[in-house]
Every structure is written in structure tokens, then in C-alpha cells.
Amino acid sequence: MTSATNSSGEIPEAFVAVDWGTSSFRGWLMSANGEVRAESRGSEGMLHCASSGFAPVLRDHLARLGARDGTPILICGMAGARQGWAEAPYLKTPTRLDALHKGAIRIDAQGDIRILPGLAQARADQPDVMRGEETQLLGVTEPDFTGLVCIPGTHSKWVKIEAGEVVAFSTYMTGELFSVIAQHSILAHAVEPAGSSPADGEPFREGLATALAQPAGLTASLFRLRAAQLLGFEQRADGAARLSGLLIGTEIADALQRHGRARSLRLIGAGGLGRLYQAALTAQGFDVTAVDAEEASRRGLGKAAINIWGAQT
Amino acid sequence: MTSATNSSGEIPEAFVAVDWGTSSFRGWLMSANGEVRAESRGSEGMLHCASSGFAPVLRDHLARLGARDGTPILICGMAGARQGWAEAPYLKTPTRLDALHKGAIRIDAQGDIRILPGLAQARADQPDVMRGEETQLLGVTEPDFTGLVCIPGTHSKWVKIEAGEVVAFSTYMTGELFSVIAQHSILAHAVEPAGSSPADGEPFREGLATALAQPAGLTASLFRLRAAQLLGFEQRADGAARLSGLLIGTEIADALQRHGRARSLRLIGAGGLGRLYQAALTAQGFDVTAVDAEEASRRGLGKAAINIWGAQT
Numbered sequence: 001m002t003s004a005t006n007s008s009g010e011i012p013e014a015f016v017a018v019d020w021g022t023s024s025f026r027g028w029l030m031s032a033n034g035e036v037r038a039e040s041r042g043s044e045g046m047l048h049c050a051s052s053g054f055a056p057v058l059r060d061h062l063a064r065l066g067a068r069d070g071t072p073i074l075i076c077g078m079a080g081a082r083q084g085w086a087e088a089p090y091l092k093t094p095t096r097l098d099a100l101h102k103g104a105i106r107i108d109a110q111g112d113i114r115i116l117p118g119l120a121q122a123r124a125d126q127p128d129v130m131r132g133e134e135t136q137l138l139g140v141t142e143p144d145f146t147g148l149v150c151i152p153g154t155h156s157k158w159v160k161i162e163a164g165e166v167v168a169f170s171t172y173m174t175g176e177l178f179s180v181i182a183q184h185s186i187l188a189h190a191v192e193p194a195g196s197s198p199a200d201g202e203p204f205r206e207g208l209a210t211a212l213a214q215p216a217g218l219t220a221s222l223f224r225l226r227a228a229q230l231l232g233f234e235q236r237a238d239g240a241a242r243l244s245g246l247l248i249g250t251e252i253a254d255a256l257q258r259h260g261r262a263r264s265l266r267l268i269g270a271g272g273l274g275r276l277y278q279a280a281l282t283a284q285g286f287d288v289t290a291v292d293a294e295e296a297s298r299r300g301l302g303k304a305a306i307n308i309w310g311a312q313t
Numbered sequence: 314m315t316s317a318t319n320s321s322g323e324i325p326e327a328f329v330a331v332d333w334g335t336s337s338f339r340g341w342l343m344s345a346n347g348e349v350r351a352e353s354r355g356s357e358g359m360l361h362c363a364s365s366g367f368a369p370v371l372r373d374h375l376a377r378l379g380a381r382d383g384t385p386i387l388i389c390g391m392a393g394a395r396q397g398w399a400e401a402p403y404l405k406t407p408t409r410l411d412a413l414h415k416g417a418i419r420i421d422a423q424g425d426i427r428i429l430p431g432l433a434q435a436r437a438d439q440p441d442v443m444r445g446e447e448t449q450l451l452g453v454t455e456p457d458f459t460g461l462v463c464i465p466g467t468h469s470k471w472v473k474i475e476a477g478e479v480v481a482f483s484t485y486m487t488g489e490l491f492s493v494i495a496q497h498s499i500l501a502h503a504v505e506p507a508g509s510s511p512a513d514g515e516p517f518r519e520g521l522a523t524a525l526a527q528p529a530g531l532t533a534s535l536f537r538l539r540a541a542q543l544l545g546f547e548q549r550a551d552g553a554a555r556l557s558g559l560l561i562g563t564e565i566a567d568a569l570q571r572h573g574r575a576r577s578l579r580l581i582g583a584g585g586l587g588r589l590y591q592a593a594l595t596a597q598g599f600d601v602t603a604v605d606a607e608e609a610s611r612r613g614l615g616k617a618a619i620n621i622w623g624a625q626t
Contacts, residue, residue: 120540120544121540122544124541124546126537127537127540127541127543127544127546128536128537128540129540129543129544155499155536170530170533171533171536171537171540172532172533172536173498173499173532173533173535173536174532176498176499177494177498177532177535180493180494180497180498181490181493183497184493184496184497185486185489185490185493186468186486186489214567214570214571215528215529216528216529216563216566216567216570217483217567217570217571218531218532218563219485219486219487219490219531219560219563219564219567220483220484220485220486220564220567220571222486222490223441223468223484223485223486224439224440224441224484227433227434227440227441227442227484228437228440230440230442231433231435231440231442233437233440247532250529250531250532251532251533253529254527254529254530254532254533257527257529257530258527258530258533
């Protein structure tokens with residue numbers, strides 16, 4: 001499944017930016033002044049390419065983008081994992097975001113194809129990793145940024161940045177736990193696949209408040225979601241929103257405890273999920289700036305490309 | 314799948330005790346002085362009987378037990394759920410355990426067949442339910458007992474009892490979360506179905522300590538279990554024990570916060586899981602008395618039977 005769009009322009013192409021994730025490919029032909037000249041998307045993520053190969057997939061997308069031979073290509077994401085195209089070893093924290101490009105590896109192939117590294121918090125007591133999000137972080141922060149960045153999703157990330165340097169981060173299995181609990185646990189009886197309760201309504205806010213007040217109680221709150229319905233206090237249609245509130249509230253409570261409260265918080269992720277987090281974080285007193293996730297990736301790839309090839313490419 | 318054992322005895326049978334759960338049937342022919350005269354076990358739990366009927370299953374087990382016609386029968390567990398044989402409505406907390414029998418319902422059939430009720434904490438802010446465990450609580454406590462009871466399992470229960478009265482309880486999805494996370498999440502890559510690390514070894518104790526120190530951090534600790542292996546700090550063989558430690562530690566931390574620390578703690582459940590909890594709770598400074606779960610059910614059914622039919626039956 002691929003799609004491509006092109007827009008003609010006078011400014012010459014500078015490089016191809018690729019966000020190559022576990023289950024998706026997103027490529028952009030970028031102009032020297034950072035504009036998107038063409039876009040090509042597909043579902044050929046790392047899992048797909050691990051068997052069929054990465055080079056042919058990239059070639060197809062370059063053709064769709066209309067990229068000329070010799071245009072340099074910069075990739076971020078799971079294509080650089082050990083089980084990806086070629087391993088771009090993790091940079092270890094603490095590390096400056098504007099030094100990301102120094103950890104890029106070059107693919108042994110025709111042309112100039114590079115993959116940005118992920119970040120690792122290589123501490124036995126707080127081991128953590130990211131791959132792809134580091135590029136978004138570079139995209140949404142200034143070189144002297146101090147504050148927190150929150151990236152909601154399957155594996156939500158919270159990142160503490162001091163003067164442009166990533167000093168600590170933590171990953172929460174929020175999105176994935178929502179899926180496995182709703183599908184495979186006894187709560188499958190209590191959560192409708194498409195709940196009729198609005199995602200940010202009362203059940204969500206109550207779940208959020210419960211978790212923020214007693215974040216250690218998640219595994220009890222999960223059972224109570226079911227018990228509330230058995231005892232007639234709540235409807236099944238409200239289950240999904242409450243489950244979402246409990247998991248997001250637990251994440252936020254722990255992240256604030258772990259990373260402290262910063263004045264400035266950048267939120268990467270628009271759409272429904274981004275709005276849920278924005279409301280929750282604003283209620284916690286944060287000054288939230290939200291940025292679209294793809295925009296963040298593109299901007300980060302653009303900054304790293306300038307660091308590698310110079311602004312004149 | 315059923316099995317039955319018989320032992321002849323001089324003391325006449327008094328009643329039949331049945332623990333009828335979601336997926337199991339356990340029946341005992343009891344003598345007037347509380348001894349087991351025969352036992353019959355099967356996998357015909359509530360889920361099985363909901364379609365095939367409860368009465369025929371009971372009749373078969375009574376024949377295996379060699380029970381005489383007219384022997385009274387007392388049942389606890391899911392057979393009394395709304396979707397069971399006949400609903401024995403929940404008794405609401407606070408409630409005395411020695412009043413359980415007052416909530417028993419009588420089945421409309423030949424002979425004297427009764428089902429004990431479950432307990433409900435019918436509060437909108439702390440909804441919770443149990444069915445089957447209330448009988449074990451009766452079994453392991455004296456009429457004036459004050460303290461905590463912990464019942465580990467798929468849905469672990471912590472119960473606060475004051476002078477023989479259940480005043481509060483909470484259920485933790487500990488066992489079920491272990492299964493769904495180990496089978497259906499990204500941690501399937503990090504947890505061996507049969508880990509080679511001893512269940513109560515260093516990885517378990519570290520997981521326990523991590524959760525007790527930061528119980529709000531469960532959803533981050535889960536991802537770190539995977540990250541620790543990616544970064545070479547831990548082996549996959551240790552994953553199951555660490556996951557178990559994280560979940561049990563989170564449960565204990567929240568239960569102590571919710572119910573306070575009691576001098577006296579009764580632990581229902583022997584075997585491997587019981588030993589893990591016993592070690593963890595003893596390390597927390599509790600004076601733990603462990604009782605086998607089946608023994609607890611039988612004793613509870615015995616006490617309730619005397620309350621219903623008198624000691625002379």
C-alpha cells in the first residue's frame with residue numbers, strides 16, 4: 001500500500017528525508033529551503049523489509065518521489081535497528097540533539113544514503129531506548145531548549161532536555177497496554193472496540209483523575225472498571241474512555257515524579273490522542289506547545305541534513 | 314475430566330461441600346466433625362455448565378462421592394453468579410463473615426442445595442466484587458479476627474477485616490496481566506514461557522524492589538524490562554521472574570497504601586505463588602500465616618454449614 005503526491009517547484013531538490021518505522025515508510029523530497037516537494041508513503045516498514053529487503057523498497061519510493069540520481073538520502077527510525085537495514089548504534093545519553101548526525105551510518109550502496117542513530121539510556125537501573133523519536137526531538141527544539149517533551153503513542157516517550165542536551169527519558173507502554181488489555185483480558189467484556197462515550201468526556205477525565213490521585217493503583221483500577229459495570233455504576237460504552245484515562249493518567253503521574261515539572265512542554269502528536277494529552281497536561285499547569293509528529297520528523301531530518309551536507313545542498 | 318477418591322470412616326457424613334469456580338468443580342463429602350470422607354474434582358466449571366446445565370454435573374459428582382440421598386449440599390463460587398446456576402446476590406460490605414450463610418439462596422430442586430453469596434463493595438468510587446474468596450476468608454479467620462488477608466492469583470484480593478467484619482477490599486489483575494503481557498505484548502520477546510531463572514531469584518527480587526520503590530512506574534518498568542535485554546543488562550531467561558516481581562511489587566505497594574499495615578496477615582495459597590508472596594510479605598515486616606486455598610474453602614464451607622444446619626447434622 002503506497003501513495004505519492006508531487007508538487008512542482010522552482011527551488012531545486014536538496015535531499016530525500018525518510019522516516020522508516022516498524023510498520024510504515026514515509027518519504028519526502030525536500031527543497032533546499034525546507035519545503036516538501038513530493039511525498040511517498042507506504043506500509044513497507046522494517047517488519048516487511050526484513051524479509052523482502054530494504055533497497056528495492058527505497059528505490060520504488062525514490063521513483064515515485066521523482067528524485068534525481070545522486071540526491072542524498074537521510075533516514076531515521078527502525079531501519080537503523082539491529083534487525084533493520086543496517087545498524088546505526090545508539091548514541092548514549094546524555095547527548096546533544098544537534099550532534100545526532102555524528103552518529104549516522106552510511107549505507108554501502110550507490111549514492112549517499114545515511115541512517116540516523118537512536119538514543120540509549122545505558123544505565124542498568126534505568127535502561128531505555130528510542131529510535132525515530134530522537135529525530136522528532138531535534139525537530140521540535142531549539143539548540144538551547146530546556147524543558148520536557150512528551151511523545152504519546154504505542155510506547156509513549158517523556159524526555160528531559162537541558163540546554164539542548166537529552167539528559168533523561170522514560171518510555172511508557174500506554175498505547176500497547178490499552179490494546180492488549182482491551183482485547184485479551186477480562187476487560188474485553190467491559191470495553192467496546194468503538195466506545196460511544198466521547199474520548200475526552202467524563203469517563204476519560206474520571207479515569208485520569210483516579211490515576212493521578214493514586215498512580216500506584218493501576219492494576220486495581222483496571223479490575224474496578226469491570227466491577228463498576230457489574231454493579232451498575234457505569235456503562236460498557238464508557239469503558240474505553242475510562243481505560244484510556246487510567247493509562248494516560250498513570251503515565252503522566254509517573255513522568256512528573258521522574259522528570260520534575262518544567263515550565264515548557266513540547267507535545268509531539270496532533271489528532272485525537274494529541275488533544276487528549278494536551279487537555280490533560282494543560283490541566284496540570286503546563287504551557288503546552290503541540291507539534292504534528294510527521295512535521296517534527298521532517299524538521300529533524302532537515303536539521304540533521306544541513307549538519308551533514310551543509311545548507312547549500 | 315473428573316477424579317474421585319473415597320475413604321471409609323465410622324463417622325457419618327454431614328454434608329457435601331462444593332467450590333464451584335469459573336473453570337473447575339471441587340466437591341467434598343464431609344463428616345460431622347469436619348473431616349473429608351471423599352473428594353471429587355472436575356473441570357466442569359461455570360463456563361462449561363452455562364451451556365450443559367449445572368444439575369447433571371452435580372448429580373455425577375454426588376454419585377462419585379457416594380453421598381446418600383438427602384445429604385445437604387453447600388456451594389460457593391461462580392455457580393452463584395448471575396450467569397451461573399442461580400444468582401446468590403452479593404452481600405454488601407461492611408459485612409460480618411459469620412453472617413455469610415444468611416445470604417445463601419436455596420436451589421429449587423429436590424433435596425437441600427444452597428449457594429453462598431459473594432461480596433460487593435458497592436461504592437461508586439471503589440467498586441469491587443468477589444465470589445468464592447469470601448468463603449475462604451470465613452475459613453481462615455476467627456470471629457474476632459482483625460488484620461489483612463491476601464489471596465494471590467489471577468485476580469489477587471486484599472481484604473481488610475476488623476473484628477470479624479470485612480470493611481474494605483481491593484482486587485488486582487496481577488496474574489491476568491502477567492499472562493496477557495507475556496503472551497500478547499512486545500514483552501513476548503523478553504519473557505520465556507518457562508524462564509530458566511528461579512522464580513524467587515535475583516530478577517524477581519529486583520523487580521519487586523523496583524515496584525515497591527516506585528509503584529507508579531509500572532508501565533515504564535515494563536518497557537525497561539525489554540530495554541535492559543536490548544542493552545545487554547539482562548538475559549531473556551530472567552524476564553518472567555522480573556515481570557512477576559514488578560507486578561507483585563506494584564500490588565503489594567498499593568495494597569499497603571490502601572489498607573494500611575496490619576500486624577497480622579493471613580495468606581491464602583500455598584505452592585510456588587504462595588511462597589513468592591510469603592517471602593515478599595515477610596520482607597515487608599508482616600507476621601504471615603499461610604493457609605492452603607482448598608483447605609480455606611473447605612473450612613469456610615464447614616463453618617457456614619454449621620451456621621445453616623447446626624453442628625449435629
